[in-house]
Amino acid sequence: MLKVIAPIFLFSLSFPALALVPPDYQEPPSDFTAEIEAGLQLNTGNTESSSFNGRTQLIYDTKQTKQEATLKAYFASEKSKTTSEKYELQLQSNYKLTKGYIFGRGDFTWDQFGSYTQISTISSGYGFNAISSYKTKLSLEVGPGYRYNLPAESVDIPNPDAEKDVILRTAAKFSQKLQEYSSLNADLTAEMGENNNTLTLDMNYKNLVFQDWAFKIGMNIKYTEVVPEGSQQTDTITTFNLLYTFR
Template sequence: MKNLLMTGVALAALATFTAQAQDTSSGTQTSTGEWTGSGEVGFASTTGNSRSQNVNAKLTLNQETDRWKNSFFLDALRSKGQVTVVDAQGNSEKQFDTTANRYDFGASAGYKLDPRSYIVTAGRYDHDDFAAYRWQGTVSIGYGYMALKTDRTQLSFEIGPGYTEYQPATGTQTVNGVEVPLKEPRQSQVVARGLVNYKYRITDNTAFDETFLMESGTKNTYLQNDAGLAVSMTKKFAIKIGFQVRHNSNVLPGIRRTDTLTTTNLVYNL
């Protein structure tokens, strides 16, 4: 079923690019129908008394025509640092090991009913070796509405049903005073998906954006909020500060519900 969910996300991505091809062949593509977006990358490294490496990268693409409103994203995070490892005899030593390893991607294709309303299909897949869930995959269909769109401000909403499958991370439980691993099989549930996108251009070279995602079911509710402030240096390059919060309402014992990520990235506008 995991492969089926990843296939669904891939099909959603394919649908966005197919939509552009259809508009071009029918002659209805507008002057704003080209794909636009940005790529981000951040890297940090320390040596000496402490040693660490951190790299994160993001790619976002958007396209809008008279008929379609489409998007695609890809994120990756990997970190290594000094960690203390205790062996079976109680001896501890420091090792340079992976402390974060995450990637996620997704796409949506929206068919416009009128200039503000659209029907949207969306899919996303998230893999994280150090989060509450090793992987999560969601496909959905819903209704979208562009509540506000001016030269400086954009605000849109999406809501609809979906299906999620996920693999809980290994937790811990105490048996006879000893902590032992606690594992659960992969889970699935029907969810209500909601998405809010907000963008505001503060000045000619400063912009704020925020995206809130909710996937709520009877077993677990997943919440993600991404906020970013970008300051342009040229037409193509900018510096962006980002803050991400991920929250799962239901996790195994020994695992935290909330993860955060703060980034400072160099942005290239496509």
């Protein structure tokens, strides 16, 4: 009798719990999203090498504000000798309005082997969503800023002076959902100043392979109008990464 009563008693305890939690229950969407990726890279321009790169992005998106932080790292070595070492930090805070948003942004680059070893840009302005649908998204931003560039040392100029410039920054951020599990993203940024102008295109193709895992092919192209002597105007980085998304 005890063998019969025990299963019935356990079933009676578990039934209310099943009634409270439907079988199709899902956790409510979170305001926080994180992406971590790593893989190989191919460099052309001022740096010729192939090695490791990594990227981490944190996004906290609420009804009133959106906070975004992105950290990128590029590293390469040949025969125990470092040939490429570059770090990028991008911070942006948006305050949402009825139409559009006001943003404050900071871009910081440390590049040991680049034409500029340190680049710091602080900007603010206004942005709005020109297109916002399930498959296509396009946002535009414009605003003033300040840029600090430190050129790389050379034989002729061992201690170069930093270049300081007031700029106008414009940006377009585009995202297109190609299929259910693949998307194309492209960010185009222009910084126009009295002493120098830059144009950066950051684009990638992402394909989901398993749940939160995706394969990502990226390309970053940056054109700088005025560079130190002996440096190239265009830098290109191509990456092949495996990406994981936390939601």
